[in-house]
Amino acid sequence: MKSLDALFDRILAVTAVIPGVIIALLAVGICAEVFARNFDFTGFYWMLDAVEYGLLLLTMVGAAYVLSIGRHVTVDIFVGGFSPPAKRRLAILVNAISLTASGIIVYYGILATIQAYGEDSTLYKSIEIKEWVPMAVVPGGMTLFALECLRQLVRSVRSPPEAFAASQDRPEVF
Amino acid sequence: MEWYWALLFLVGTVMVLMFFGVPVAIAFFGANIIGVLTFLGGEAGLIQLERNVVDGLVRFALAPVAMFILMGEIMFHTGIAFRAIDAVDKLISKVPGRLSLVAVVGGTVFSTLSGSSMANTALLGTTLMPEMQRRGYHRSMAMGPILGTGGIAMLIPPSSLAVLLGSLSGISIAGILIAGAIPGIIMAVVHFTYVVTRCTLNPALAPAYDLPAMTWWERIRPFLVYVLPLLSLFGVVVGSILGGIATPTESASLGALGAVVAAACYRSLSWKGIWTAMVETGKITVMVYFIIAASLTFSQILSFSGATAGLLSLVREVDPTPFYLLAAMMGLILLMGCFMDPVSIMLITLPFFMPMAELIRIDLIWFGVLILLALEIGQTTPPFGMLLFVMRGVAPPNVTMRHIYAAVTPFVLLEIGILVFLVLVPEAVTWLPELMAKK
Numbered sequence: 085m086k087s088l089d090a091l092f093d094r095i096l097a098v099t100a101v102i103p104g105v106i107i108a109l110l111a112v113g114i115c116a117e118v119f120a121r122n123f124d125f126t127g128f129y130w131m132l133d134a135v136e137y138g139l140l141l142l143t144m145v146g147a148a149y150v151l152s153i154g155r156h157v158t159v160d161i162f163v164g165g166f167s168p169p170a171k172r173r174l175a176i177l178v179n180a181i182s183l184t185a186s187g188i189i190v191y192y193g194i195l196a197t198i199q200a201y202g203e204d205s206t207l208y209k210s211i212e213i214k215e216w217v218p219m220a221v222v223p224g225g226m227t228l229f230a231l232e233c234l235r236q237l238v239r240s241v242r243s244p245p246e247a248f249a250a251s252q253d254r255p256e257v258f
Numbered sequence: 259m260e261w262y263w264a265l266l267f268l269v270g271t272v273m274v275l276m277f278f279g280v281p282v283a284i285a286f287f288g289a290n291i292i293g294v295l296t297f298l299g300g301e302a303g304l305i306q307l308e309r310n311v312v313d314g315l316v317r318f319a320l321a322p323v324a325m326f327i328l329m330g331e332i333m334f335h336t337g338i339a340f341r342a343i344d345a346v347d348k349l350i351s352k353v354p355g356r357l358s359l360v361a362v363v364g365g366t367v368f369s370t371l372s373g374s375s376m377a378n379t380a381l382l383g384t385t386l387m388p389e390m391q392r393r394g395y396h397r398s399m400a401m402g403p404i405l406g407t408g409g410i411a412m413l414i415p416p417s418s419l420a421v422l423l424g425s426l427s428g429i430s431i432a433g434i435l436i437a438g439a440i441p442g443i444i445m446a447v448v449h450f451t452y453v454v455t456r457c458t459l460n461p462a463l464a465p466a467y468d469l470p471a472m473t474w475w476e477r478i479r480p481f482l483v484y485v486l487p488l489l490s491l492f493g494v495v496v497g498s499i500l501g502g503i504a505t506p507t508e509s510a511s512l513g514a515l516g517a518v519v520a521a522a523c524y525r526s527l528s529w530k531g532i533w534t535a536m537v538e539t540g541k542i543t544v545m546v547y548f549i550i551a552a553s554l555t556f557s558q559i560l561s562f563s564g565a566t567a568g569l570l571s572l573v574r575e576v577d578p579t580p581f582y583l584l585a586a587m588m589g590l591i592l593l594m595g596c597f598m599d600p601v602s603i604m605l606i607t608l609p610f611f612m613p614m615a616e617l618i619r620i621d622l623i624w625f626g627v628l629i630l631l632a633l634e635i636g637q638t639t640p641p642f643g644m645l646l647f648v649m650r651g652v653a654p655p656n657v658t659m660r661h662i663y664a665a666v667t668p669f670v671l672l673e674i675g676i677l678v679f680l681v682l683v684p685e686a687v688t689w690l691p692e693l694m695a696k697k
Contacts, residue, residue: 103540114511136316146544156281185288196308
């Protein structure tokens, strides 16, 4: 179990840097496209599509890591004044809700991807791409997210009620 | 189901989940799943939800949010932002509330270089708060101006929140970016005037102290070297839009590249700085985009359930004057701002507010700037404005939340005054975009 936990940590450590790298590449790519266009060179016509798909990819890849370090936006009005045992109970509820919601998205995401694959539909933009490819990114990323929810659920269930910390977040890797 | 029950059910589900501490994005996804099962016919709707996640994120117009954040993070992590604040510090000589004015002027300068109010507050809090405390500044005069400049950062381009508002509402992004400049300058002038007036009437708020003797050239040189060239980045971002060289999305990328070039010119560029800026940008961007991923389905369900149409027909029936309707909308944003972050507020309110604004035929760019300002005020309103917690993070340990609430209150009132002024004098917002459109 511990080795699985460590493996998952290593996966998240990789996903921690991917969004930033994608954003940097997109920034360079967009600038190249602007310069090229203004000098009548049309070699980067596909950049717009690359940026759009890049935004989808970076969001889905990075969501689980951001959850693991507690950086997703939450409204903690009630939680602040709760006792540790009450915080623990609430954390179990919140993690269970998050796991259920992300699990449903993973399941129907897989169905939608299979459906798109079966239809063999193509997205005709500057880059021709099979519809199932961007669709597969969502269940892929949400699977990592659901696993992180599961891990946090297990942690909050196992945590002794009186010692439950307000934050169960992992230290930031970078 | 009657439209008002549908409205209460959907918005209520999101709010209840949020207040129980569920991450905002998951609160929206959860409400979407329940909404889809209730209004969109189960499995087919859930498959559509998946397609909407893809459609919601595959949007070129969202790219500047990441690029403006990257621009600010590069400035921050390569250290050139700190040098710029230091240069402003040297420029301002012996005036009442000197360091508070450094916060206002430095914050305004950094607003032209960064699209993030959180970056502004963190930067100014880190650099100026220790010195203010050492000089015996009253807490209200130390923290208030720093928190107040958050609003300036969101109005003066580049502004990541303005881009997000434009891409979610369909209002011209270039229009909102340009239109925010004059209100931002008005706000800076009002804050400046307030600080000088208060510190003149009550010098104990900001005790005067002797500055090291410096020649005129020693004062002005750091500004010419470390601030003036950086302002060319503002020119790159805004000028490339106005000159038709680049779209708002592309101009944001040019700004990020410009920040790297500026850091290189100042010999501040390091792999560590760039790497940290990239990774931090990634975290913030994922946080924002993940919430947006749920937005398309939420507004579709609101529309399909009849909630949007029902509310609009009620507005038609009541037929309020545009002023009252506008006041109600701004009041609601300010109220929600006490408890929620700007992105969540936008996602909940825009599906209703935009049709209402179109119904009463008001200028959408003006409307967009008003929303932006109200959202920004919301970030500093007690008890849970996000910038208040950023300040808590960078302030000395003896500062309590109550001190921060007391410090920010005059600035919140000033900003509400500016909001009312912009409602009464729309030309302050619309003049510049109209001038640009004529050219």
